[in-house]
Amino acid sequence: MSEKNVNEIYNEYVERIVKEGAENETVRIALGRAIAAFRKNRQQALNKYPHTVVMADEVRRIKEYSIEHMEELVDKACEAIEENHGHCYKAKNKDEALKIFDRIIGTGKTIVQSKSLTAEEISLRHHLQEKGNEVFETDLGEFITQLLGNRPMHILAPAINVPREKVAELLEKYTGEKIDHRNIPEMVNAVRKILRDKYFNAHFGINGANVISADTGSMFIIENEGNARLVTGAPPVEIALIGMEKVVPTLQDAFKTVEVTWRYANYKMPAYLNIISGPSKTGDIEKVITYGAHGPKELHVIFLDNGRTEMAKDPVYREALYCLRCGACLYECPVYEITAGYYGKKYLGGIGTIWDAFTTVGFKESAPMAYTCLRCGRCKKTCPLKIDTPKMVSKLRNDLKKMGLVPEPIKMFAEEILKLAKEL
Numbered sequence: 086m087s088e089k090n091v092n093e094i095y096n097e098y099v100e101r102i103v104k105e106g107a108e109n110e111t112v113r114i115a116l117g118r119a120i121a122a123f124r125k126n127r128q129q130a131l132n133k134y135p136h137t138v139v140m141a142d143e144v145r146r147i148k149e150y151s152i153e154h155m156e157e158l159v160d161k162a163c164e165a166i167e168e169n170h171g172h173c174y175k176a177k178n179k180d181e182a183l184k185i186f187d188r189i190i191g192t193g194k195t196i197v198q199s200k201s202l203t204a205e206e207i208s209l210r211h212h213l214q215e216k217g218n219e220v221f222e223t224d225l226g227e228f229i230t231q232l233l234g235n236r237p238m239h240i241l242a243p244a245i246n247v248p249r250e251k252v253a254e255l256l257e258k259y260t261g262e263k264i265d266h267r268n269i270p271e272m273v274n275a276v277r278k279i280l281r282d283k284y285f286n287a288h289f290g291i292n293g294a295n296v297i298s299a300d301t302g303s304m305f306i307i308e309n310e311g312n313a314r315l316v317t318g319a320p321p322v323e324i325a326l327i328g329m330e331k332v333v334p335t336l337q338d339a340f341k342t343v344e345v346t347w348r349y350a351n352y353k354m355p356a357y358l359n360i361i362s363g364p365s366k367t368g369d370i371e372k373v374i375t376y377g378a379h380g381p382k383e384l385h386v387i388f389l390d391n392g393r394t395e396m397a398k399d400p401v402y403r404e405a406l407y408c409l410r411c412g413a414c415l416y417e418c419p420v421y422e423i424t425a426g427y428y429g430k431k432y433l434g435g436i437g438t439i440w441d442a443f444t445t446v447g448f449k450e451s452a453p454m455a456y457t458c459l460r461c462g463r464c465k466k467t468c469p470l471k472i473d474t475p476k477m478v479s480k481l482r483n484d485l486k487k488m489g490l491v492p493e494p495i496k497m498f499a500e501e502i503l504k505l506a507k508e509l
């Protein structure tokens with residue numbers, strides 16, 4: 086099959102974003118409610134803990150330093166992880182990462198997974214399933230998305246576009262039991278029941294991390310549901326997939342980074358903050374250290390590059406690596422408000438366009454998204470680190486122009502505007 090040109094990609098994208106996103110009344114209603122609630126909650130969280138805003142400036146400096154020294158910090162984190170009796174790997178790209186997973190997991194295994202955008206970036210679940218493994222997403226939204234056969238529609242709330250009636254219908258189909266279509270707690274309980282024994286019967290638990298400290302090799306995972314602690318605690322082997330940009334120099338830096346992340350992600354305090362530095366161990370019998378006391382016996386940590394070192398070399402695109410994935414910008418974006426996750430490929434929104442260009446689909450496939458962004462700047466204003474997404478999108482447009490990858494309808498539109506301007 087011949088490769089699609091940029092005009093075909095653009096036309097398909099416009100059709101999808103309009104039909105499935107903008108013209109879908111259910112998506113618009115669900116998003117409208119979620120956006121209003123998010124903005125209110127975030128303001129309340131920042132009002133209650135006003136130091137967060139000042140700390141965000143400090144975290145910006147931490148991230149600037151960390152990205153400048155990313156490779157060196159990853160090496161340092163690896164040393165610490167190995168000192169803590171874990172195994173550390175560095176994967177240059179998606180294929181290398183998947184091969185490492187294959188070597189550790191093999192086939193015919195049961196795997197539980199907690200929410201990870203980095204896993205989504207390399208299509209990890211699909212790959213492991215193709216290799217003959219059974220994989221369960223355990224974040225509630227991700228589980229719904231998995232049942233739907235869809236992809237996540239928001240960084241924090243993957244099933245933001247799915248109304249309760251649809252969730253009940255999916256669960257009824259899965260369990261064969263009747264579920265009240267209005268009763269959300271009943272739906273949550275049904276998922277709890279489905280997944281409960283999966284954690285304890287799984288051979289592997291796979292997780293991501295919000296941040297990792299280079300000095301101690303400690304991964305921080307913010308969560309509310311409690312699934313990440315079961316994923317990282319119950320199976321005998323834990324595998325963490327972590328983007329290289331998540332590393333910061335010290336444990337204190339990591340604490341500051343996660344606090345700013347959850348506040349801007351609209352939480353005063355998340356229900357759980359997990360910190361994992363190595364496999365489970367005990368020295369309770371004659372002070373002989375034995376691994377796998379109650380938690381995993383083995384910990385494998387895979388650092389993923391996949392375009393990150395390239396991004397870090399560019400003075401403009403580098404800023405995308407500062408992203409904490411708090412999701413605040415998506416709730417502020419006027420385009421996302423009407424299109425949901427159809428505005429993006431693996432990553433979403435304006436910042437997601439830059440991520441997709443470097444890590445998943447490449448520049449050509451990202452062209453339609455670059456021209457979807459209005460460059461209104463509302464994302465920059467709301468971002469804790471003041472990441473200048475409009476500036477990055479402008480650079481991407483210039484680079485696309487140089488590569489001859491501007492879609493024809495965009496060129497025609499630009500010519501029309503120019504003509505009108507001359508006539509005025």
Ligand code: SF4
Pocket residue numbers: 349407408409410411412413414415436464467468469470471472
């Ligand atoms: S760009 Fe800023 S607001 Fe958007 S997810 Fe990243 S850190 Fe949050």
